[in-house]
Each structure stands twice: as C-alpha cells, then as structure tokens.
Amino acid sequence: QVQLVESGGGLVQPGGSLRLSCSVSGSMLSIYAMGWYRQFPGKQRELVAAITSGGRLNYADTVKGGFTISRDNAKNTVYLQMNSLKRGDTEVYYCEADVVLRLVDRADDWGRGTQVSVSG
Numbered sequence: 001q002v003q004l005v006e007s008g009g010g011l012v013q014p015g016g017s018l019r020l021s022c023s024v025s026g027s028m029l030s031i032y033a034m035g036w037y038r039q040f041p042g043k044q045r046e047l048v049a050a051i052t053s054g055g056r057l058n059y060a061d062t063v064k065g066g067f068t069i070s071r072d073n074a075k076n077t078v079y080l081q082m083n084s085l086k087r088g089d090t091e092v093y094y095c096e097a098d099v100v101l102r103l104v105d106r107a108d109d110w111g112r113g114t115q116v117s118v119s120g
Helices: none
Strands: 003-007 010-012 018-025 030-038 046-052 057-059 067-072 077-082 091-102 105-110 114-118
Touching: 003 091, 003 105, 018 030, 018 091, 018 114, 030 067, 030 077, 046 067, 046 077, 057 067, 077 091
Parallel strands: 010 114
Antiparallel strands: 003 018, 018 077, 030 046, 030 091, 046 057, 067 077, 091 105, 091 114
C-alpha cells in the first residue's frame, strides 16, 4: 500500500516562510506526479502546486512567485517552499501522489495533511 507522510507545517508570522515535505513509500513502479493541495472551509480542495517526474510545473495563480515546488525522485519526496506567507495561506496542506501501480494502472494517493498557520 502506498503511503504519504507530510511534515513541515507550523505557525509563522505574516511574511515568514515554511518548507513542507512529503515522502511517499510503498509498492509502486514510479510516481508520475506529486502535488500540494489545500481546502478552505466550504470550498473544494484546490491545487496549490504540482510537479511531474519530468519536472513539469503547475501552480495556482494565487501562489505564483511566492511558492516553489521541487522534488527528489531518488527519495520519492516533494517539497513546497512557501515564502512571503500571508494570513490567507492558513490551512491544512495535503500531499497528493499520482503513482503508477502497474503498467496499465495509476492511482491518486493522499496524505493526511500538515497544518500551516499564519498569524501575528
């Protein structure tokens, strides 16, 4: 079974920075893409940033220029560097992995989330 574990969340002042990490483990052939999502109350879960195994990037318009996603394929780990954090960024951030389980099948797996809080 594929498992995702997030870390790096915490409490920072406005303008501060956090670096989220997500490590993927389990039985899989490869990871096609990994990303970070957040879900505000009453809203659907939204994409923050994503990256494919080949390095293709996708950012939400609201975080372009402030957040940077990166990966370490050897460690099956994705990172989200969040700079210039605002109060509106406060939310639980979820890691998602699009994994290749076998040659003809892929699956989306989710972590349990890590809390990001911006206040002060």
